[in-house]
Structure formats: structure tokens, C-alpha cells
Amino acid sequence: MEIASSFGSFGSSASATGTPEQSDFVTFLQMLTTQMQNQDPLNPQSASDFAVQLATFAGVEQQTYTNQLLASMLGQTGLADLGGWVGMEARIYGGAHFDGTPIALTPDPALGAEAVTLIVRDEEGRIVDSRTLDPQAQSYSWDGRDSEGALLPPGTYSFEIDSTLDGETLDTQPVAAYVPILEARYENGMTLLVLPGGLYVDSSQVTGLRRPEAEPAN
Template sequence: MLPAGNAAAGGFSGASTGADFQTFLTMLTTQLRNQDPLSPMESTDFAIQLATFAGVEQQALSNRFLEQMAGQTGGAGIAGWIGKEARTTAPVWFGDDPITLDVAPHNLADSVQLVARDAYGREVTREEIGPGAGQIDWLGRTAEGAKLADGAYSFTLESRRGGEMIAETRVGAYARIVEAQFDATGGRVVFEGGTSAPAAEITALRDPA
């Protein structure tokens, strides 16, 4: 355990940052109160100090937010997800390796089609996969067997019974997390290839195979 007043792991300490912020505010207020009326602070100097003041305030708020995020999810936060594979319905990158999909069609379906769409939302493949649920590998091939171009793809499942659509659902795909980003919405994870998703929309994590 770190002693009180020491910086926490990662170099962030809400207490020390807050103290720096209060010290800066006190110094600026004292400077304004005691400046020579016959030789007041230049407007450019004042603007620079105000900009510095705003920067210190923003850093203090950012550090407190980062500490709050780091305290979530078992103490590691979403930064602890880096290197793992996450299940997401956001677009994921397809290159040389298959993409693992979690398919769960409607339980009354007698026909199930997997639809893949590119980064622009255009349908690129459609294939019958049967009514079973579980994990499958998407190989990224056309009906003629040609490999699709590298890029970001998303997936939906169309469940039919007697030829009629009874459900259309988004399909979860697994992608490796390479970066965690913190913001006011709760953070985002960035996947291999540069696609990303809000951390709150990640539905499963696993170690890479």
C-alpha cells in the first residue's frame, strides 16, 4: 500500500494534483492583488497565466477521472483488457486470419443466414449457416471462394421460419484489444486494425487462443 500523499501507480495522485491546483490559484490571486497599479500586469502575461490556470484545472479533472476509471473492473480498469480478445457487435478488422463469431439465431428458425457488411454498411456476403447456436469462424470468402479485401466488417443474423423473417440480430465478433482510451462516456477500447467500441458495449473477454 502506498503511503498517504504518494503518487499512485501510473503517476496519478488526486491529492497532489489538487494541492498543485490550489497552490497555483493562491499564487495567481496574490499576484493580482499585490500588483503595482502604476505598472499592471501586461495583458499578454495575464492571458498566458489564465491559459496555464485552465490547463492545470483540466489536468486535475483528467487525473481524477483516470483514477476513478483505474479503480473499476477489479482495480485494473479497462487498461487491464489490453491484449485480450473482446466480443463486440461493432465492426472489426479482417486481414489474414478468420474472425470468430458468436451466433445465436432465433430458437424457432428453420433457416439462418449470416450477412457480412463492409465499413460502409454494404452487404458483401450472405451464407446459410443453419439454426445451431455457438461459435463459428468467418473466413471472409465470396461465394466463388475469393478472399475479401482487408478491412472492417460487421455481421448480422437473419432468422427465418417458413421463408418469413422472424428475427434480425447483430452478431458478436471477437477482436484483440490493443489500446484503452478514457473519456467522459466511460472509455473506449481500440482493436487491431484501428476499429473501436465503447467499453460498456463489450459483452465478453477471453485470452487469445
């Protein structure tokens, strides 16, 4: 009975955390207690038999923990591989943080477009800039100024291009930007890249990498 009491206190601690492995452990203790309460008093099960049952369960529990640890290590290996990305520039969609430094864009106009317009929106989705681009341009450095030429405040801005032919819109697509990678971080099973302005992006969303010194021409 002393053994059952000692296991019972451990089971209460495990139950508080609520993980699947600990829940299974509590179930095992309940079964063990029930078995002890209902055994034949004239032919009780030996302590060694109980020890074997506990050791078997502990072995299974340890194997489960080992598998989880290996899965975590595999995730961390991916993180180590991405460590070489820190300091480089990632090509991503969805916007970029402007802090006074021009943002390198990679417009991709619709095939056959005779006119292309870059549209810039602020964090509220309002259009703050609209300017004409060369339909053949594959790179562009946005200087952070609005349609009136005034410098915009620091913040996150998103970009899109409107391609037209004979005054008719052919296509409107988001524009990717090259942004510096400040840090690689592993969270909730995902490897996240930390970008300027407190922005995060899943590493799987990166569509290109380059060294910072490779700046696009206007």
C-alpha cells in the same frame, strides 16, 4: 500599485487559456484592482488585508485543482483495471477487422427459426457474402470469403443474421464478434479499447471476454 501591475500580467496569461478556474482568478484580480482604486486615501486598506484575500482565493483555487486531479486519478484507476484485458478477446457488436485470419462470430438466431442466413457487409454497407448457418449454432468462424469463394481484401466487415420460419423472416439481428484487444486508452473521460485495424470501442460496450486460445468450432 506595483503589486496590482504584477497581478495584472498574471491575469492576462490566465485569460488566454480560458479555463473556468483562471477566469475566476481574473475576475478576482479585477475586483481587487477596483477595490484598491476606490479605497479611502485617508484610510487605505493594509497590505496584509490584501494578502489575506489573495491567500483565501488561492486556497479555494488549489482545492478545485485537487478535486480535478482526484477525478482524473479515479479515471486512471479504471484504466489500470482494464490493463488485464490487453491480449484477450472482446465480444463486441459493430464489426471487426479482417486481415486474412478467420473472425470468430457468436450468432444468436431467433427462437424457433428453421433457417438462418449470415449476411456480411463491407465498410460501404454492400453485401459481400451470404451463407446458411445451422440454426442451433452459437459460434461460427467466418473465413473471409465472399459468396463465390474468393478471399476478400483486408478491411472492416459487419455481420448480421436473418432468421426465418416457413419462408417468413422472424428477425434480423447484428452478430457479435470476438476481436483481440491491443491496448486500453483513457481519453476524454472514457476508457477506450484499441482493436486491430485502428478500431476503437468504449469498454462499456464489451459484452464478453475470453482468452485467445479458446477458438469456436464451425
